[in-house]
Amino acid sequence: MLIFEQSSSGRRALAQSPAKKAALDDLPADVLRKDPPAMPEVSELQVVRHYTRLSQKNFSIDTNFYPLGSCTMKYNPRACNSLVMLPGLVDRHPHAPDSHSQGFLSCMFELQEILKHVTGMKQVSLSPMAGAQGEFAGVAMIRAYHDAKGDNERREIIVPDAAHGTNPASAVMCGFKIREIPTKNDGDIDIEALKEVLGPQTAGIMLTNPSTVGVFERRIQEIARLVHEAGGLLYYDGANLNAILGKVRPGDMGFDVIHMNLHKTFSTPHGGGGPGAGPVGVSERLVPFLPVPMVDFDGDKYRFLTKQERPETIGRLSAFAGNASILLRAYIYARMLGREGMTRVAEYSTLNANYMLKKMQLAGFQPAYPERRATHEFIITLKKQAKELGINAMDFAKRLLDYGVHAPTTYFPLLVPECFLIEPTETESIDALDYFIESMIKIQEEAETQSDMVKGAPHTLPVRRLDDVKAARELDIAWKGCDN
Amino acid sequence: MLIFEQSSSGRRALAQSPAKKAALDDLPADVLRKDPPAMPEVSELQVVRHYTRLSQKNFSIDTNFYPLGSCTMKYNPRACNSLVMLPGLVDRHPHAPDSHSQGFLSCMFELQEILKHVTGMKQVSLSPMAGAQGEFAGVAMIRAYHDAKGDNERREIIVPDAAHGTNPASAVMCGFKIREIPTKNDGDIDIEALKEVLGPQTAGIMLTNPSTVGVFERRIQEIARLVHEAGGLLYYDGANLNAILGKVRPGDMGFDVIHMNLHKTFSTPHGGGGPGAGPVGVSERLVPFLPVPMVDFDGDKYRFLTKQERPETIGRLSAFAGNASILLRAYIYARMLGREGMTRVAEYSTLNANYMLKKMQLAGFQPAYPERRATHEFIITLKKQAKELGINAMDFAKRLLDYGVHAPTTYFPLLVPECFLIEPTETESIDALDYFIESMIKIQEEAETQSDMVKGAPHTLPVRRLDDVKAARELDIAWKGCDN
């Protein structure tokens, strides 16, 4: 039942708003609202009960193994949440003067430094509010760089066919054209194809490494050399940074700009869709263009740097300083990990992925790249099952839900048919991995013996499969009152 | 699966204890522990996931209508919880000096005052930690009073047969003998029977008013006169205070001592079994005997009063000052209610109960006291259903769970056969009440047509009915390792 359907006219949570109604008699009548909006009229208990019960209908890291490839669904330490809720942090106004900001700013500055070191970049700006905004900022810096040199013809950004959808979308938002290059059968990108598209029109290339197919791009140094020689810059999509944290650094690979997904690698919550934080780091040549604000430390006081101090910046991307208290959460996490902890993130997420890959392979599942090491994630293709049993990746995914496990990422990257992109993360125990594999084996058996049941899955969740076509055709995206 | 069964030797939540192990080399070997206790060895994520999932197996106010008679399962405002967790409150040491205690003590003092006014008693001590300890303190004061007068022969406490089990148990702990008196068919106690047991051996009587059968004891003034004339004192069990808060006061009825269940009337959490808080209030003659500590205010500073200042006290009942932060929660709640809010608690809880009673009666259910008003709760007897359909109160209770509603109190008070003690509380909306009644009507239909199904209920919960006999016979009350 919707919260709207629990309404009763005149009911409200009386403790939650002022006891008296203000007159507003100083305001002209024509600016005032005539009828109140049709919002729920419910009690405090109804609200708490409704949303508590709704929450129970979700899968989440806190309740389920959630091996969603490319999303790094690792444990979100609860301390990161409770500490940012401390008075002094939770109620600090974004425009508070420096005298009332040193605590907050010192955390931000130190986070910039930590991210700089772990990525091998020259400087970091924390302001982008998610991965995609980090991409936008990064590509905008590439454009600003070429523009600053008067190199106005560079209007193409190269992306591999396996790239995440945000990569081409971000490049287009910066006014670029997209050139796609193929991925080879071994998972690396096709360097010959790359050479063909490189030229004076090349602004840069956007890569994820490990790539979205779950393998490390081995010829990255050669790619960097080729792109740089062609006058382009290299963009690093940090969605997969978890795989290499502390083991190898994008800066050392030759990348000029990188965004990080702190809501992945640095374990800030996904919150059912966000918020994220997508700081960007850059090599020397892009430093002037970093988005503002940034935090500076003169050895005594911390302060924000804005356009005034950084005239070549691509500008600000938010009203204030990005997703500040997500950044604080990432800072807390980074301090708990420390230097050694960072490296172990990469090591153990990689160990988990390779263990799962091997065991699934032994159980008869088909890796997409059987000759390659898994990184922190790997791909299984279920094309044989789809062809022979009529049970596709979606069916496996939905049936997994009945086993209490969240499905891996399906149908991304698209170039692998019936693909399952599996990312266990380092915070899951061998027991959770084994349970997943056993579930997959059982579903395989079910697929062979009771395929209708699998196709009808899930059976134990609040709803069964939903009619997406109806959803899009008969658009019902807002409650329209009881009559509907 | 038990948390123990998720253990792996050597695994632990590394962020949660010191990185280094202390040597303890200053301690003699024979005081040291040889083998570590067999406790779970799990990761932080495992802990969070395990207990989050366990929590989902509970019914609770936050998720379900919970009309558990005598328990006052009303909404527990979340603010009461979050505010007591503020630094300064959550980390105040119980032995902090007065200079660092004025904030806390002022809340305690004001709570004493509020409780005093709303019960009509002379003074209040907050220290008892639950209703039963409040009863103990109250009866102990009655004993101290008689003893102080040299009246050492008064060794009997009178309780009605409908009394809660804690009443006789508490009196016995104070060294008293119990005299039980019957309840009449109209729900009032049998005054003739009372007269018979009153005498020079009478220390006092323990009453609940409204009584545990959900009606107001109409001849309370006469009872008070009789008991006082016999030289006894009157004890008020405040479990049902919700029914009369701000409408009538135990002090005015003639009671000498009262305990309150703040975890009922003042909405502090039940927490799956506690903690509670059972402050006691007394009439003039019992003031010297109140348990310590109490809080005093001299117009300038607040401070604790202990045995030193109150030599006749029955003593302390806890190591510190009782369930302090439960008292704080009650204080916050009381401040939000305010004077008018108190009265409304009684009014609307009574309205809800009478509405339900009437609607259930109209639906054919049999009230235990059809001639009486409901107070904040009322009793339905299912003896007809038990006799005619073989479906007893327990069956109705278990089947209600399938409807997502917590069962009312069953089989208490015992004098009403197949009894359902129903207490909706004031925080529930008419929708919740109607849903309960509809569910009862449906179960009645089910009982008539598919009684096996009802007897086998619940069907949709994590477990079906449990074997209590086996539980008591083959005692398994602690995990004994994997081999068991």
Next chain:
Amino acid sequence: MPFIPHTEQEVQQMLATIGVDSIDDLFDEIPAELTQFSLEGIPEGLTEMEVSGLMHQRARQDAGAHCFIGAGAYDHHIPAAVWEVATRGEFYSAYTPYQAEASQGTLQLLYEFQSMMTALMDMDASNASLYDGASALGEAMLMAVRSNRKSKSGKILVPTSLNPAYRDAAYSIVKNQGIEMVGIAVDAQTGKTDLSALDAYDNEDITAMVICQPNFFGVLEDVDALTAWAEQRNIMTVAVVNPLIMSVLKPPGQWGSNGADIACGEGQPLGIPLSSGGPYFGFMCCREKIVRQMPGRIIGRTLDLDGKPGFTLTLQAREQHIRRSKATSNICTNQGLMVTAATIHMAMLGAEGLARTAGASHQNHRKLVSRLTEINGVEAVFSSPVFHETVLRLPIATDQVLTRLADDDVLAGYNLSKDYPELGNVLLVCSTEKQTDQGVDIFVEKLKNLLS
């Protein structure tokens, strides 16, 4: 190894399964020369206890002031239940609800959010959030340009009374797509957008126009007149509003004759704590006919295989994960958790509670301004009615006032002189329903002392 559950024995077992000797062997595809670097610059790990001590200390450094700053972020009361429920693990640690069956909690909540926002704005459709108010405006501009097929210019009229940070952020976002933002002056007397300044554009091809309510000065704009002017010229209107205040002011859907085309803004006043400026959330509503141009996720109600109602992501063909370079926006992760809190907050307050909150904020503000303007040399700059925020002229430099009062733990407002030097020494002060008489007394006393 905080947060890593592996025991040494398990590691050995796993390595044996994989068939390698060490974890390092798993990284053998990485060129060796890339792995020579030092992480010395990163401090060693802390336990939770240590980091908790550190954060308590940092928090105390910034705590404990009387705050009269608004300027886009407002210190409203948030019911305790809001964040206690929103941060339940099932909301907090779930991903974007791609697997609808395992995400009905979040999906239904988002549907309810969309329903509340459309009600509040009186618009047809809402998305499930964008990053923040400023970036939402950038997206709204792009959407307006996509939607207004009749116009070719890509010119957007933007009043100078728009929050300058919004202007800057929107500019960063749209500048690479050939869009031009044209400033419209404010009437120096009233503080409202100067209607006569629009005459200059009467015959130009203008794609869209931004209308704020209230504007950055707290001043209430003539939204009907502005909207009407745009309607007559087929100019798309983009409303930028404070959603809380829409509970008492005429909402975008009722402006002019047909209402604004797009409404967007900052969701922070709906239950999001100040927390140094983020995370907040941008909201966006629009008319039904342009919903396919909307950026961001949208949730729809539909039926499952058994005919039971359920919720799912819909109109995904607008989004980057389907349309890639042709998507309406690059946005992927949005501000889900903030919207979770805002939905609970709005349900808790209801229309009446929001209106009371807005009303009390404004009433408090009238008290504050009347007290402050009693001080010699302090006066309101603009003559038009405002809503809970006012621009004051000061007799001395704003910077100086702010610094001196901050020493006494009074955060007196936002330094508007930085952005509008032409206004002289000006300060933007704000009130909410949380303002206390005691706080006002201290502010007045300290300011009086400073100026005397």
Next chain:
Amino acid sequence: MPFIPHTEQEVQQMLATIGVDSIDDLFDEIPAELTQFSLEGIPEGLTEMEVSGLMHQRARQDAGAHCFIGAGAYDHHIPAAVWEVATRGEFYSAYTPYQAEASQGTLQLLYEFQSMMTALMDMDASNASLYDGASALGEAMLMAVRSNRKSKSGKILVPTSLNPAYRDAAYSIVKNQGIEMVGIAVDAQTGKTDLSALDAYDNEDITAMVICQPNFFGVLEDVDALTAWAEQRNIMTVAVVNPLIMSVLKPPGQWGSNGADIACGEGQPLGIPLSSGGPYFGFMCCREKIVRQMPGRIIGRTLDLDGKPGFTLTLQAREQHIRRSKATSNICTNQGLMVTAATIHMAMLGAEGLARTAGASHQNHRKLVSRLTEINGVEAVFSSPVFHETVLRLPIATDQVLTRLADDDVLAGYNLSKDYPELGNVLLVCSTEKQTDQGVDIFVEKLKNLLS
């Protein structure tokens, strides 16, 4: 009417259903003369915002000191997850798990709690909590008297090194049942219970004996010798221990030849915040053979109708709701939520984490004591080994030291002179793993200044 959902219309509808005119009619069975009183003494209601402002202010009044007080309540680190999970609505707002099928979450957790406590104490059985450590001792004494059928005297030996508040509370609880508490002196040199003082009772009928580890002075008792002495005389032993410290010290189940009969104490060090002294929780463990004498709830594992394991309250025939005046105790509501937190806390730390916590507390304490005793006139009173708590002798009145240091936000310890005037000017200081070097420096500096 905060928290009351009724609209005026609903009230009318409900009254009509009932068949009365007004809510007041529902109270017509209450004698009219009883309803004449005034509640003027109770303040008017506040909104949550107002009460939140008030509580923030009260909290600030008491906040921000360096605390070196122990004396029964210890400031240990509590993982953030503990209370975030424990206060989930499903745990926080559930009743005692009478309806087992609808309470499997709480029931399984309590079974796990019992399992952890028996492991920690090395005992057979645990209940699901009592109120606090002091009242648990009272209950343990009553239980010992019930269990020791061979003894008639009701005499219980109690060392004077027992926390005096425990002695007082236990006395309040047992005094009306003909039980006599007999004090056993402490060796003035070592601070341990004087073994030779026991000789006096060699031939007396003694029912039970209390043994503390550590005792109130922080001193480690000769628990084996004390237990052995009691065993030889069929005296029931009641151990009173700090459960955290049992992760590193020999647990009650291993004392003497057969272990203590009952172990009880304060659960606070297992994840419960100081919060002014409560709510904490009392724990109690015992040997299997006397489990039916145990007070409080006990959870058992059993099977459901389908043979699936499940959890339920068991041995209820001991309890007041079944046995009424013949129950083992009057306890009904216990400290469920605290136990919920403690269970999560113990699971989080595990045996190793608890041991490290205890160990670090002790190590910190050695540092603190060595620093403090470098100050002229400050010295340890007792010669025996202690655990994370020490009695120090001061050259001036303890009260004076405490008051003066409190002015500098140093809470220097517990004033032991109040309870033990015979010891002179003595102070009980305590350390936990949270102690910082900075805190110690300040303490030492302030104390030095005061004493010089």
